[in-house]
Amino acid sequence: MNRSTSEPAGPVVIEAESIVKRFGGAVAVNDVSISVRAGEIYGLVGENGAGKSTLMRILAGILRPDEGEVRVEGKALHGGAKAALEAGIALVHQELSLVPEMTGAENIMLGSFPTTAGFIRSADMKKIAADAIEEIGVQIDLDEPIVRLSVALRQFVEIARAVARKPKVLILDEPTATLTPAETDHLLAMLQRLAAKGLSIVYISHRIPEIFSICDRVAVLRDGNLIEMMDIGETTPDDLVDKMVGRDLKLDLQIHRESNPGDVVFSARGIHAPGVDGIDLDVRAGEIVGLGGLVGAGRTEFVRAALGVDPKTAGTVTVTTDGRSTKIATYRAAVRNGVAYIPEERRTDGLALNMSVADNIALPNRARLSTGSVLKPKMIAEFATNLADSVGLRPPDIRRDAGEYSGGNQQKVVIAKWLGREPRVIVLDEPTRGVDVGAKTEIHRLIRDLADRGAAVLVVSSDLPELLDLSDVVHVIRDGRIAGTLSGAEADEKSVMTLAAGGRLVEAS
Amino acid sequence: MTTSQTMSLGEATTGFSARLRAALGRRTEWRAIILLVLVVVGALIFAPTVFTAYQVTLGFVALIGLIALGLTAVILMGELDLSVASTLAVSGVVMAMVPNIFLGVTLALLTGLVIGAVNAFFVVKVGINSFIATLGMLFALRGLAFVLSDAEPVPLTDIEAGISFGMPLIGPITPRIVLFVLVFIALHVFVTRVRAGREFYAVGGNRQAAYDAGIPVSRRLFTGFMISGFVAALAGVINTLELIAADPTAGSTALLASFAAAIIGGVALTGGRGSIVGTLLGALSLGILGVGLTLAGVQVDIQQIFIGSVLFIAVITDPASLRAAAGSVVTFLQSRKSQTAV
Numbered sequence: 001m002n003r004s005t006s007e008p009a010g011p012v013v014i015e016a017e018s019i020v021k022r023f024g025g026a027v028a029v030n031d032v033s034i035s036v037r038a039g040e041i042y043g044l045v046g047e048n049g050a051g052k053s054t055l056m057r058i059l060a061g062i063l064r065p066d067e068g069e070v071r072v073e074g075k076a077l078h079g080g081a082k083a084a085l086e087a088g089i090a091l092v093h094q095e096l097s098l099v100p101e102m103t104g105a106e107n108i109m110l111g112s113f114p115t116t117a118g119f120i121r122s123a124d125m126k127k128i129a130a131d132a133i134e135e136i137g138v139q140i141d142l143d144e145p146i147v148r149l150s151v152a153l154r155q156f157v158e159i160a161r162a163v164a165r166k167p168k169v170l171i172l173d174e175p176t177a178t179l180t181p182a183e184t185d186h187l188l189a190m191l192q193r194l195a196a197k198g199l200s201i202v203y204i205s206h207r208i209p210e211i212f213s214i215c216d217r218v219a220v221l222r223d224g225n226l227i228e229m230m231d232i233g234e235t236t237p238d239d240l241v242d243k244m245v246g247r248d249l250k251l252d253l254q255i256h257r258e259s260n261p262g263d264v265v266f267s268a269r270g271i272h273a274p275g276v277d278g279i280d281l282d283v284r285a286g287e288i289v290g291l292g293g294l295v296g297a298g299r300t301e302f303v304r305a306a307l308g309v310d311p312k313t314a315g316t317v318t319v320t321t322d323g324r325s326t327k328i329a330t331y332r333a334a335v336r337n338g339v340a341y342i343p344e345e346r347r348t349d350g351l352a353l354n355m356s357v358a359d360n361i362a363l364p365n366r367a368r369l370s371t372g373s374v375l376k377p378k379m380i381a382e383f384a385t386n387l388a389d390s391v392g393l394r395p396p397d398i399r400r401d402a403g404e405y406s407g408g409n410q411q412k413v414v415i416a417k418w419l420g421r422e423p424r425v426i427v428l429d430e431p432t433r434g435v436d437v438g439a440k441t442e443i444h445r446l447i448r449d450l451a452d453r454g455a456a457v458l459v460v461s462s463d464l465p466e467l468l469d470l471s472d473v474v475h476v477i478r479d480g481r482i483a484g485t486l487s488g489a490e491a492d493e494k495s496v497m498t499l500a501a502g503g504r505l506v507e508a509s
Numbered sequence: 510m511t512t513s514q515t516m517s518l519g520e521a522t523t524g525f526s527a528r529l530r531a532a533l534g535r536r537t538e539w540r541a542i543i544l545l546v547l548v549v550v551g552a553l554i555f556a557p558t559v560f561t562a563y564q565v566t567l568g569f570v571a572l573i574g575l576i577a578l579g580l581t582a583v584i585l586m587g588e589l590d591l592s593v594a595s596t597l598a599v600s601g602v603v604m605a606m607v608p609n610i611f612l613g614v615t616l617a618l619l620t621g622l623v624i625g626a627v628n629a630f631f632v633v634k635v636g637i638n639s640f641i642a643t644l645g646m647l648f649a650l651r652g653l654a655f656v657l658s659d660a661e662p663v664p665l666t667d668i669e670a671g672i673s674f675g676m677p678l679i680g681p682i683t684p685r686i687v688l689f690v691l692v693f694i695a696l697h698v699f700v701t702r703v704r705a706g707r708e709f710y711a712v713g714g715n716r717q718a719a720y721d722a723g724i725p726v727s728r729r730l731f732t733g734f735m736i737s738g739f740v741a742a743l744a745g746v747i748n749t750l751e752l753i754a755a756d757p758t759a760g761s762t763a764l765l766a767s768f769a770a771a772i773i774g775g776v777a778l779t780g781g782r783g784s785i786v787g788t789l790l791g792a793l794s795l796g797i798l799g800v801g802l803t804l805a806g807v808q809v810d811i812q813q814i815f816i817g818s819v820l821f822i823a824v825i826t827d828p829a830s831l832r833a834a835a836g837s838v839v840t841f842l843q844s845r846k847s848q849t850a851v
Contacts, residue, residue, distance in 0.1 A: 099714035111722030
């Protein structure tokens with residue numbers, strides 16, 4: 001199905017030259033130049049955080065580059081998203097940007113309703129929307145409000161909205177993340193039809209097979225840099241993953257802990273939930289189990305469903321401590337049985353930002369810090385000070401509001417409050433996202449200490465070096481299932497990425 | 510790969526009955542309709558005089574209903590306007606202070622528009638949460654009404670105009686009811702057929718998407734608050750004409766009743782969901798309930814308990830909260846089951 005690379009090349013429609021974008025001190029996109037020709041499908045791949053989405057948002061005028069410029073048919077693009085839209089660039093967002101209570105037709109035409117003296121020409125509106133829907137070849141009742149459509153149909157409405165603008169360039173950011181294989185095939189075929197009509201398409205995906213099935217050229221981004229741009233015929237899935245991961249694999253010196261896993265403490269069987277399609281998993285005492293995979297693969301969903309934070313549709317979770325097994329159905333039961341959960345969104349889920357560090361640490365430990373239901377401030381202060389010291393909070397002032405601390409220190413507070421309960425099972429979702437390097441090392445040390453003291457640790461991380469560094473065992477999740485399990489010794493960035501992106505595991509046994 | 514094939518990803522809605530079911534399923538007014546039926550049946554049994562005294566009933570509906578209609582424009586965008594009742598009072602006083610009736614009415618309505626613009630200014634330009642901004646206006650405007658009127662009802666100069674305004678045009682239809690119906694039709698057409706009004710749903714339903722689609726969100730918010738202010742001022746004008754005087758305390762109970770009418774009518778406080786028809790139905794239900802209870806001899810205090818209960822039922826039976834409730838029941842049962850299993 002690979003498109004021939006000897007097709008006549010159309011004129012360049014959109015080009016980005018020497019784009020640099022910084023967020024604070026971090027460089028998200030570093031001197032990247034790309035150009036896309038008419039009728040071409042241009043693939044863009046890279047790990048989580050490689051800078052793909054940032055680059056796309058710059059192309060679509062949503063973000064302004066710090067250096068460099070975007071040109072459409074030779075003319076420099078200025079003036080933000082609206083100008084980009086008028087110049088013919090349409091972006092299909094990764095997050096759905098539809099209005100739930102408006103109809104499909106209204107969403108497709110949002111912002112450009114055809115009117116006569118202010119009144120909407122309803123028939124015309126439906127006609128244009130229906131044409132767009134027909135162009136992408138799906139059947140959708142356009143009078144139905146978006147809330148009543150399936151997630152996949154919403155994705156197609158979103159694409160129809162972009163197509164209805166008659167763009168010259170269509171940018172899609174992970175459009176298949178929520179689609180089934182059949183729907184994905186349909187979408188890919190549709191994109192090829194659109195390209196054959198002369199539309200330029202920029203296609204971002206983690207899924208390597210999709211890239212090979214439709215793209216003419218593919219560019220690899222890593223840590224904000226454009227690593228290589230190739231005709232699709234010049235590369236192989238294996239080569240592409242190599243370039244995405246980059247770092248020479250075994251050279252990253254990984255100091256693995258001496259781990260002597262004990263008995264199984266945390267055991268999940270047949271977990272099903274939205275986005276989770278049957279996951280079995282054990283964590284032993286003293287063991288760190290890592291969950292790898294792409295954003296949206298179902299890792300967080302699995303953790304939340306298994307712990308009872310979000311409802312699960314099937315499956316059981318058993319926690320075994322001191323020889324006693326307990327089935328866990330609710331999050332309360334999980335906490336009572338020694339489970340600690342440190343969520344991904346610590347600012348919203350893990351901390352009360354306008355409460356002091358001491359009060360935050362006291363929250364899950366109220367029982368031991370009170371007589372009856374009256375809290376004892378002195379005990380709280382002492383308790384919190386000890387824990388703040390043990391996690392290395394800086395400055396170690398427990399009376400300050402949690403919100404005054406940096407991300408890394410906030411994460412330490414979250415860990416401290418659960419340490420106080422001496423958890424038997426500790427689950428961390430992206431424990432060091434947005435945390436500076438120094439704090440990251442300390443958090444890693446804390447996690448290892450926990451395991452050394454006999455806790456069963458489950459870590460979800462999109463940060464591959466972190467995942468490999470910490471884990472004794474890595475399970476790679478794809479499409480809500482475990483795509484493969486790698487022991488600490490055999491796990492490397494390439495094997496994890498290959499499993500995560502849906503390729504075959506070539507060399508691992 | 511085959512080209513130009515069409516894929517059906519949803520259930521096809523062909524056939525008249527399927528399409529009818531789909532169309533009915535989309536409506537947000539079901540709870541208001543059910544409530545209205547219940548209230549009408551209840552009134553027929555316990556206080557049939559509600560319908561013979563339709564003039565009183567319609568008058569009551571038109572008072573809270575009118576404010577609720579204007580308010581709906583703001584709530585659809587996910588904002589609140591708590592200043593409506595105070596706007597009613599101030600504009601009434603402004604009108605009564607001007608000897609010429611036409612000039613008075615014009616100035617009163619203008620006052621409403623200005624108040625709406627000030628509200629919008631605080632919310633859009635200054636960035637204050639609309640609850641707080643309009644709460645401030647609620648107090649400030651009520652105070653202004655007292656200052657302007659010296660805390661006394663201001664008699665209307667042109668008594669003739671007031672008396673003739675209170676007279677029915679045909680049958681029970683007073684000018685107040687005519688104006689109410691006109692405002693209803695205008696607003697209904699505005700939010701269903703006019704581009705700006707239709708975009709209110711986008712502003713309330715997904716503001717980021719509205720921005721991204723190039724909808725002038727700030728302008729829409731100004732329009733909404735000014736509609737709300739204008740309609741509240743119109744209610745003030747009507748009140749003043751009927752009472753032949755402007756009372757600075759006027760409308761103090763109308764604020765919460767008008768919110769209740771909109772909520773019962775299926776308008777979501779989070780924005781983006783609801784309709785003008787729903788608000789009308791909500792106002793009708795509340796109006797008939799209120800008058801019916803009065804005529805049935807129920808004390809005012811008890812009536813308030815009734816209205817509170819109706820509000821609770823309306824909110825609890827929201828399909829979204831029903832789903833959430835069902836979910837927590839399932840989780841509860843699961844936890845019971847696992848506890849017994851161990």
